Amino acid sequence: MKRTLSFILILFLFGISIGVCQVPKKSLYTNFCSEKISIDGKFDEAAWKNVAIASDFVMIQPDNGKPQPKDSRTEVKVLYDNEAIYIAASMYDPEPNKIPRELTKRDDFGTADIFGVSINGFNDGQQYFGFYVSASGVQADDLYTNSNGEDFSWNSIWNSHVDITSFGWTVEMKIPYAALRFSSEKTQTWGLNFFREDKRNRFAYTWNLIDNKISNEATQMGILEGIQNIKTPTRLFFIPYTSFYYKSNPELVTKEFKLGLDIKYGINDAFTLDAILIPDFGQTTFDNVVLNLGPFEQQFMENRPFFTEGTELFSKGDLFYSRRIGGSPSTYPEVADNEEVIKYPKNVNLLNALKVSGRTKDGLGIGVLNAITNRAFATILNTSDQSERQEMVEPLANYNVFVLDQRFRKNSSVSFVNTNVFRESHFRDANVSALVFDLNTKKNTYKLNGDFKYSKVSEDKNIEIKRGINSSLYFAETSGKYRYGFGEQYISKDFDNNDLGINFQTHYHAFFGNGSYRILNPTKTFNSFGIYANLYSEFDNRTDRIQNANINININSTNKKNDYYGGGFSIKPVETYDFYEPRTANEQKFVTIPRFINFWTYISTNYNRKFAIDFNPSFAFVESKGRINYGFEIDPRYRFSNKFSLVYSFNFFRQNKNIGWIDTDADNNIIFARRDRVTYTNTLSGKYSLNNKMNFDLSIRHYWSYAVNHDILTLQDDGSLLSNDAYTTNKNSNFNTWNMDVSYSWWFAPGSQLTILYRNNSLLFERDFDSNFGTNFSNVLNTNLNQIFSISLRYFIDYNAIQNIF
Incomplete structure (x- = not known):
C-alpha cells in the first residue's frame, strides 16, 4: 500500500499526463470605449465597428468538436470602460421564426435558446462567473468551480437586452465590474468563453472548445486581452427591504411589519463584504418534510x-x-x-x-x-x-x-x-x-x-x-472514454x-472504487451513452464487522430524438451489521441487515415537446420472507404556451415487512417492529409569465406516509430479533403534510423586486388513523391550517448613483 501511494504522489509531483492533447486557447482583444453604450440589442454605437470578433464556435454537445455551421454561426464582440464590460452577440438562425422563446422566471430557461459568457478575472483555471440570456430575455447567472460545478444560487446585478431579427437574434449585455472579481494589475488578462445553446436541435456550442475527454471546464477557457488601466468605481450597494405579514390559524391572528437592510461592499476589486441586518427569510421556499423513521x-x-x-x-x-x-x-x-x-x-x-x-x-x-x-x-x-x-x-x-x-x-x-x-x-x-x-x-x-x-x-x-x-x-483517472477511481475513509x-x-455516521473505515465508460461523440443510435460502476465497503472500527457492502451499476443514455433512458441495479451481496438503528449508547448493540437487490429504470422524454413525461419505477427484493419494496414516480408536464406551463408529479412507494426501531422499554430492551410502510407524494407546480420580469408561480405538495406495525420484536445481542408479545404500546405512524405557495414577483429594476405571496400549510401526525387517502387529505386540510399573506419590497441602491445625484 505504501508503494502504491508513493507512486501516486510521484505521478503528481512530476505532472505526468497521458493520452490527452490540449487544444490551443483562442484569444480575443478588446478595446476601451469612451462613448456611452445603450443596452438595446442594436450595436449601433461607433465603438462596436472597430473591435475584434470572436467566431468559429465548436460544438460541445452532442458531437464534441464539430464546427458550427455557417448559417447558424455566432459572432461576439467585447468592449470595456471604467464601469463595466459590454458584450454584443449575434446568433444566426436559418429559421428565426422557430427560435424557442419560453418565458420563465430568473435562472430558469425552460425551452428557449441561450447565449452566455463565462469570465475568470484571475485566469487561474479554477472557476468562472457565468452570465446568460435566453432568447426571451430571461437572465441567469452562476458561479462555476471545479469542486462544485455550476451554482445558480449566486446572483448579481447586470443589464441585458434581446432582439429577434431577420437573421436570428441578438443579445447586448453590460456586466459591471462589481459583478466580477479580478486583481488590481494595470494590465488584465482574463479567462473568457462564450456559450450558445440551440434548444430546438439540442446543440450546445462554445467559442473555445470544452473537450469532453477532460472533466474540468474552467481550464478550457479562451483568453481576453486588452483591458488596461481601468478605474473601477466604488462597489458599495444598499438593499433596504420592508415586509408585511398577515398570519392566521384557527387559534390566532397576527400582523407583523419588518424592516431590514443588506449591505454589499467591495473592499477592493477582489474582496467583497456581505452583511444582513435584521434578516427576513419569511418568503423562502418551504421544506419538503418527510416521515423520518430512521436514526438520523x-x-x-x-x-x-x-x-x-x-x-x-x-x-x-x-x-x-x-x-x-x-x-x-x-x-x-x-x-x-x-x-x-x-x-x-x-x-x-x-x-x-x-x-x-x-x-x-x-x-x-x-x-x-x-x-x-x-x-x-x-x-x-x-x-x-x-x-x-x-x-x-x-x-x-x-x-x-x-x-x-x-x-x-x-x-x-x-x-x-x-x-x-x-x-x-x-x-x-x-x-x-x-x-x-x-x-x-x-x-x-x-x-x-x-x-x-x-x-x-x-x-x-x-x-x-x-x-x-x-x-x-x-x-x-479523470479523462477519456474509460475512467476509474478508488479511495478510503x-x-x-x-x-x-x-x-x-x-x-450521520462515525466509528467506521471504508474502501470504495468506481469505473465508467462513455461515448465521446454520437453514434447511429445514441447522442450520449455511459455505464457507471461503483463498489463500496464499510467496517465498524470497534468490532471490524462489516457495516455496508454495495455494488451499483448505472446506465444513462440519450437517443437521437433527445429522449433520456437509463436504469441500473444495486446489490448488497452479504449480511451487514447496523450499529445506528438500535439508538443506544451501548457500543456492542447492532441489528443484522439481510442481503438485497434493487432494480430501477427511467425514461425522460424531450422537454422541447409541449407534452413530456418522466417515469421511474423501482423494485427491491430483501432476503427475508415477504420483504419487498416497490414504487414509481411519474411526472407529466405540459407547456400550454411560452407563458404558461404545469408539471404534476406523483410518487408512490411501498415497503412490505420493513423492519425498524420503535422504542426502548423501561428495562432497556430495544424494541423493533416488522411493519408495512406506504408513502404517497403529490406535487403540482406551474408558472405564468407576463414577461421576462413578471411571473406568477404555483407550488403545491401533499405528502402522506404511514407505517403499520404487525410484529413486535426484541433485539438480541447477536443482532437477531425475537418475537415480543409483552410490548403493547401503539407505535404506528401516520404523517400528513400540506404546503401551497402562490406568488407574484416583479423585477421592476435591476436588483429590485416586489413579491406578493399567499401560503397555507398544515401538518398532522397520528398513532390511530384510517388508511384512506381521501380521509387523510381532508383531515390535513381541516386540522390547524396556517395561512400567511405577505408583501415584500427590496430596492437596490448603488452608492455611485446616489453620489452622482448629489
Whole structure:
C-alpha cells in the first residue's frame, strides 16, 4: 500500500499526463470605449465597428468538436470602460421564426435558446462567473468551480437586452465590474468563453472548445486581452427591504411589519463584504418534510439567499451546513414528573450575519462568515398548580467559518477550513478544523484529493472535551472514454461536526472504487451513452464487522430524438451489521441487515415537446420472507404556451415487512417492529409569465406516509430479533403534510423586486388513523391550517448613483 501511494504522489509531483492533447486557447482583444453604450440589442454605437470578433464556435454537445455551421454561426464582440464590460452577440438562425422563446422566471430557461459568457478575472483555471440570456430575455447567472460545478444560487446585478431579427437574434449585455472579481494589475488578462445553446436541435456550442475527454471546464477557457488601466468605481450597494405579514390559524391572528437592510461592499476589486441586518427569510421556499423513521435527522436544502449566494469557499471540506444557523435549538428541557413542555421554539432567531470573501492575485482565497443568533426559551407547565416557567433551550450563540484556499497550477488547490460555534453560559461549544487538498496533473488526466479533519467538542464548559478525526484519500483517472477511481475513509468514534456541519455516521473505515465508460461523440443510435460502476465497503472500527457492502451499476443514455433512458441495479451481496438503528449508547448493540437487490429504470422524454413525461419505477427484493419494496414516480408536464406551463408529479412507494426501531422499554430492551410502510407524494407546480420580469408561480405538495406495525420484536445481542408479545404500546405512524405557495414577483429594476405571496400549510401526525387517502387529505386540510399573506419590497441602491445625484 505504501508503494502504491508513493507512486501516486510521484505521478503528481512530476505532472505526468497521458493520452490527452490540449487544444490551443483562442484569444480575443478588446478595446476601451469612451462613448456611452445603450443596452438595446442594436450595436449601433461607433465603438462596436472597430473591435475584434470572436467566431468559429465548436460544438460541445452532442458531437464534441464539430464546427458550427455557417448559417447558424455566432459572432461576439467585447468592449470595456471604467464601469463595466459590454458584450454584443449575434446568433444566426436559418429559421428565426422557430427560435424557442419560453418565458420563465430568473435562472430558469425552460425551452428557449441561450447565449452566455463565462469570465475568470484571475485566469487561474479554477472557476468562472457565468452570465446568460435566453432568447426571451430571461437572465441567469452562476458561479462555476471545479469542486462544485455550476451554482445558480449566486446572483448579481447586470443589464441585458434581446432582439429577434431577420437573421436570428441578438443579445447586448453590460456586466459591471462589481459583478466580477479580478486583481488590481494595470494590465488584465482574463479567462473568457462564450456559450450558445440551440434548444430546438439540442446543440450546445462554445467559442473555445470544452473537450469532453477532460472533466474540468474552467481550464478550457479562451483568453481576453486588452483591458488596461481601468478605474473601477466604488462597489458599495444598499438593499433596504420592508415586509408585511398577515398570519392566521384557527387559534390566532397576527400582523407583523419588518424592516431590514443588506449591505454589499467591495473592499477592493477582489474582496467583497456581505452583511444582513435584521434578516427576513419569511418568503423562502418551504421544506419538503418527510416521515423520518430512521436514526438520523432529515437534511434540508438551504433556501435563504444570504447562505446560498457566493458560498463556494465555505463549502470546502464539507464542514458547513448553513441550516444550523437559525435552526432548531440545541437542547431540550428536562422536566419533572408533574411538568410538561407546552411551547418549544421551532427555530432560533438570526440577529445578523456577514461574510467576507475574495482572492489575491497569487491565488489565495480568503473567506470569513460570521453569524449571531438570539436566545430561545421553552415554556413549561406545572400540571399540579398550573403555573408556567421559562427555560432557555438555546443561548446567545456565535457561528464562524474561516477558510484559506491556495490555488496553483491552474487546476489544483490546498485549503484550510475552521468552523467554530461558541455558546454563552454552560452550553455546548464546538471547533472543527480541516486540511483539504485537490491535486490534478497538468493536463487534467489524473486527480488525487483528500482531507484530514479534527473536531473538538465540549458538551459543557466544565466537562472533558471530546476529540475526533475524519480522513479520506481518493485517486482517479479523470479523462477519456474509460475512467476509474478508488479511495478510503476513516472516521473515529468521537468525530463530531454537527454544530455547524452535518455528519450521520462515525466509528467506521471504508474502501470504495468506481469505473465508467462513455461515448465521446454520437453514434447511429445514441447522442450520449455511459455505464457507471461503483463498489463500496464499510467496517465498524470497534468490532471490524462489516457495516455496508454495495455494488451499483448505472446506465444513462440519450437517443437521437433527445429522449433520456437509463436504469441500473444495486446489490448488497452479504449480511451487514447496523450499529445506528438500535439508538443506544451501548457500543456492542447492532441489528443484522439481510442481503438485497434493487432494480430501477427511467425514461425522460424531450422537454422541447409541449407534452413530456418522466417515469421511474423501482423494485427491491430483501432476503427475508415477504420483504419487498416497490414504487414509481411519474411526472407529466405540459407547456400550454411560452407563458404558461404545469408539471404534476406523483410518487408512490411501498415497503412490505420493513423492519425498524420503535422504542426502548423501561428495562432497556430495544424494541423493533416488522411493519408495512406506504408513502404517497403529490406535487403540482406551474408558472405564468407576463414577461421576462413578471411571473406568477404555483407550488403545491401533499405528502402522506404511514407505517403499520404487525410484529413486535426484541433485539438480541447477536443482532437477531425475537418475537415480543409483552410490548403493547401503539407505535404506528401516520404523517400528513400540506404546503401551497402562490406568488407574484416583479423585477421592476435591476436588483429590485416586489413579491406578493399567499401560503397555507398544515401538518398532522397520528398513532390511530384510517388508511384512506381521501380521509387523510381532508383531515390535513381541516386540522390547524396556517395561512400567511405577505408583501415584500427590496430596492437596490448603488452608492455611485446616489453620489452622482448629489
